[in-house]
Amino acid sequence: MDTSPITSWEGAEAYFTFADMPGFLYVILAAAVVVCFGTIFMAAKHETEAFKKIEGKE
Amino acid sequence: MLGTVDVEIFYWWCTAIMICIHAGFLAYEMGASRAKNVLASGVKNILAFAFIVPTFFFFGWWIYLAFTNGFIPNAAGDAGLPWATAMGPNLTDNASGVFWAAFVLFAATTASIFSGAVIERIRVSAFVVLAIILGSVAWILAASWGWHPDGWLVKEFGYHDVGCAGLIHVVAGFFALGVLINLGPRIGKYNADGTANELLPHNVPMVLIGLMLIIVGFFGFLGGCAILNPGAQWTNIYGQPMTLSAYAFNTLMCFSGGIIGAWATTRDPFWMMSGALAGIFVAAAGLDVWYPPLAFLLGILGGVIIKPGNDFLVRMGIDDSVGAVSVHGFAGVIGVLAVGVLAAGYPNVGDAPATSFVGQFVGLVVMIACGFIPGYFISLALKAAGALRVPDEVQEMGLDLCEVPSKAYPEAAGSKSATMVPAE
Numbered sequence: 333m334d335t336s337p338i339t340s341w342e343g344a345e346a347y348f349t350f351a352d353m354p355g356f357l358y359v360i361l362a363a364a365v366v367v368c369f370g371t372i373f374m375a376a377k378h379e380t381e382a383f384k385k386i387e388g389k390e
Numbered sequence: 391m392l393g394t395v396d397v398e399i400f401y402w403w404c405t406a407i408m409i410c411i412h413a414g415f416l417a418y419e420m421g422a423s424r425a426k427n428v429l430a431s432g433v434k435n436i437l438a439f440a441f442i443v444p445t446f447f448f449f450g451w452w453i454y455l456a457f458t459n460g461f462i463p464n465a466a467g468d469a470g471l472p473w474a475t476a477m478g479p480n481l482t483d484n485a486s487g488v489f490w491a492a493f494v495l496f497a498a499t500t501a502s503i504f505s506g507a508v509i510e511r512i513r514v515s516a517f518v519v520l521a522i523i524l525g526s527v528a529w530i531l532a533a534s535w536g537w538h539p540d541g542w543l544v545k546e547f548g549y550h551d552v553g554c555a556g557l558i559h560v561v562a563g564f565f566a567l568g569v570l571i572n573l574g575p576r577i578g579k580y581n582a583d584g585t586a587n588e589l590l591p592h593n594v595p596m597v598l599i600g601l602m603l604i605i606v607g608f609f610g611f612l613g614g615c616a617i618l619n620p621g622a623q624w625t626n627i628y629g630q631p632m633t634l635s636a637y638a639f640n641t642l643m644c645f646s647g648g649i650i651g652a653w654a655t656t657r658d659p660f661w662m663m664s665g666a667l668a669g670i671f672v673a674a675a676g677l678d679v680w681y682p683p684l685a686f687l688l689g690i691l692g693g694v695i696i697k698p699g700n701d702f703l704v705r706m707g708i709d710d711s712v713g714a715v716s717v718h719g720f721a722g723v724i725g726v727l728a729v730g731v732l733a734a735g736y737p738n739v740g741d742a743p744a745t746s747f748v749g750q751f752v753g754l755v756v757m758i759a760c761g762f763i764p765g766y767f768i769s770l771a772l773k774a775a776g777a778l779r780v781p782d783e784v785q786e787m788g789l790d791l792c793e794v795p796s797k798a799y800p801e802a803a804g805s806k807s808a809t810m811v812p813a814e
Contacts, residue, residue: 346475346479346482348478357473361472364444368444368445368448372441373515375518376515376516379513379793380777382793383780383781383784386781386784387781387784
């Protein structure tokens with residue numbers, strides 16, 4: 333997959349992957365945000381279930 | 391180009407040294423926990439660092455650059471948006487990444503300060519949410535107002551806080567206080583008649599080493615608070631000329647004052663090393679200008695006030711497991727005001743007014759609000775949702791057994807896992 337925004341180092345500026353494809357940047361950023369906050373949500377759910385087991389409510 | 395690379399190298403190593411702060415907080419919190427909670431405390435502390443990094447990328451850096459005027463973002467923040475060309479490898483920008491990294495470490499430090507106060511009874515998920523709010527929103531908003539050279543507290547009031555006495559320590563200390571009010575004390579901290587018990591740390595030597603590591607990290611932190619101008623004099627974050635020698639004189643003097651002050655009044659090594667921190671915080675706002683013996687005396691004051699400050703909180707029913715509110719919050723309050731009382735009249739650059747008591751007092755009120763308001767109300771919402779506190783039965787059993795799939799001390803006498811088990 334060709335993700336390079338540059339074809340030469342001459343005059344290169346921002347050269348990170350997908351730098352010239354804003355649509356891909358937004359998708360990757362959105363995925364990172366979802367994973368980051370999703371793990372917190374999953375942790376909260378797991379904690380609630382674990383605590384209920386210990387308290388004998390399940 | 392050489393000067394640009396010099397800047398990059400300087401902040402790179404400041405950031406690396408600042409990671410010692412987190413190694414220190416990790417040891418500090420785990421040592422301060424009882425053995426049954428030691429790994430859960432470690433996990434919580436590690437996660438504070440881990441979640442601050444991406445969230446500071448997503449919105450923290452943008453907040454710092456965009457909100458200098460108050461609550462309305464301005465276009466200067468565009469360079470900090472997570473899709474900006476400055477926010478990634480860029481051959482025409484050697485600065486953004488290392489400055490962002492240094493600020494990430496400042497933010498993670500803020501979250502770690504809060505982390506210690508709430509050990510042994512806060513839910514990990516609630517803690518992570520609160521740590522993100524503190525590290526990637528609350529403190530950095532305060533920094534945009536009172537640390538950014540275009541911040542309204544700087545421009546209109548001449549607020550001066552080079553070492554973050556208010557921006558980090560007051561914000562984090564009062565954020566922790568707001569959360570502690572809703573979180574409540576650990577099981578066993580208070581008796582039915584309201585008297586308090588000591589819930590002793592399981593490893594005081596680990597606490598002391600952790601605190602000393604934090605001091606090591608502070609030298610990276612304070613270096614990161616200075617601006618390296620290749621070929622010209624250093625400036626502080628506000629653009630006022632300074633030297634790193636000023637920081638060297640005053641940081642060491644207030645550090646030693648804090649230890650001696652706490653030693654003279656408590657004889658307790660836990661408070662002595664906490665006094666080292668508090669001594670630095672009391673002098674932090676004016677580290678660039680103090681006469682060193684005055685920094686020493688300020689350090690003494692920091693070392694003296696922290697235990698009475700924590701004792702007061704305990705009498706008020708606030709169970710702060712490591713004394714963070716007193717060590718960071720109360721010492722930070724004195725630190726901000728100390729500049730107004732003892733270092734008024736220092737000229738600013740540009741149109742900003744000189745340092746003054748009024749400017750420092752206004753800044754202090756803002757810092758307390760930036761910490762306490764989000765800490766109190768967000769933790770109140772989590773409490774109302776039943777998502778803040780670990781149930782009493784789990785606290786009594788110990789968080790490690792419930793939350794962590796490994797043992798801190800598997801060979802300890804009496805441990806159920808002391809015997810060898812087959813490898814899977």
